[in-house]
Amino acid sequence: MLRKEFRIILISLLVSFLLTVAKFTAYFLTHSVAILSDALESIINVVAGAFACYSIYLTGKPRDANHPYGHGKVEFFSIGAEGAMIFIAGCLILFKAVQYFIGTYQLEDVTRGIWLIGATTLVNLLLGQYLVREGRKLPSITITGNGQHIMTDVYSSLGLVVALIVIHYTGWTWLDPVVSVAMGILILRKGYQLLRRSISGLMDETDMQVIDQVINILNQHRRPTWIDVHNMRVQQYGNNYHIDCHITLPYYLELSQAHDELKAVEKLVNQGFANSEVEFFIHADPCLPVCCHYCQLMECPVRKEKFSGKITWTRENVLPNRKHG
Structure with a gap:
């Protein structure tokens, strides 16, 4: 999977570089500030692609003593850096x-x-449709982002093409900086959204x-011995998730039986997250008399x-840290 992610992001990096060259060529031909804006954003695509390559490389490294949860958090740094650069580009x-x-100024060769x-x-x-589709399949927040x-x-470039066509047929050169402001x-706005996602x-x-998604999986495959689930917390590390929760079980179960129940929960959720690894830390709570009225263990x-x-x-x-009763 890592090789596929790296190959996808390299394709993005190469294509973005070639498109940046083409857009700057268009700017030098036309002297359009709107085209310059588009070209500046493409530079960010190239730099972001380089960040993403390094991010995917780190994400693929195995866990070690200093990183017991792996290196997946670097993806959030990656999209944060991308968001910051996009924000700066917008200001420029x-x-x-x-x-x-x-x-x-005078526009030329429109x-x-x-x-x-x-x-x-x-x-x-x-390219964008390919990256979003493949990023959701893997899943990879770096590739999807x-x-x-x-x-x-793409959307901004489409607006730019329309504006250039209008300028070409009407001579309204004032429209060029207006489009650039838009x-x-x-x-x-996009830079802010990526920064928000990173934070x-x-x-x-x-x-x-x-x-x-986790709750739906547990509801669908619920066992009578699983009296309730509470205090659930989820952390994301790249493509993987770390989930803490408490499960109330009958207090008279032997340790080996309780262990089997908890492993069943972990197995079910991992099957539901086919393209990710879900690590569970489950705390087993003994049932109390207050649980009896909703306990489905009829015998x-x-x-x-x-x-x-x-x-x-x-x-x-x-989500709350308390039994349902």
């Missing part, structure tokens, strides 16, 4: 656009600029989609209360 684009508003930017947009569209960034580049704002990952912010020899109804596991009762 806005600064350059303001300069063009104040000064005077037709060739349209064809060049149009061709790079088509190639970027194919890179693909989403390139798709943003692109700069779009790029700033949330580094701060171990709860991913509710992962929580919901329990020590039941104190009648069964009153099943409690479906949800975020509301799985």
Whole structure:
């Protein structure tokens, strides 16, 4: 899997470099500040691709004494660095656009600029869709994030092509810096989103989609001996997850029986996360009389209360650190 990730990101890096050369060629032909904005963003694609290569290399390294959870967290540094560079590029684009508003300049050879930017947009569209699709299959937040960034580049380039066509037929050169400002704002927004994603990952912010996926798996394969699940916490390390939780089991189970129940939970969730490895740290809680009314173990020899109804596991009762009763 690591070799495939590395191959995918190398393709992205090479294509992004060639497209950057093409966009700067278009800028030198036309002297369009909007095309310059597009070219500056493409430089970020190249640098981000290089970061992603190093990130995937580190992620593939085995765990060691200093990194007991592996090196997967580096992916969040990678998308954070990419987000920061995109944000800086957006600021530079806005600064350059303001300069063009104040000064005077002449656009040249707009037709060739349209064809060049149009061709790079088509190639970027194919590359972005490929990266997003493959990143979700693996899954890899580095590859997916890179693909989403390139798709943003595609949308801004499409707007640029339309603007260049309008300028070519109307002569409205003032539209060039206006489009550049719009692109700069779009790029700033994307940079903020990547920075937000990076910070949330580094701060171990709860991913509710992962929580919901785990809960759904446990609900579908629930055993009567699993009386409740609570105090669930999820941390992501690259493609892998570390999950802590408490499971309430009948207090009279032998140690080997309790161990088998916990291993069954781990096996089920790993099967549900086919492209990732899920490591569980499960704390087994003994049941209490208060648990009897929702315990589904009908042949329990020590039941104190009648069964009153099943409690479906949800975020509301799985995340807090308390038994459901």
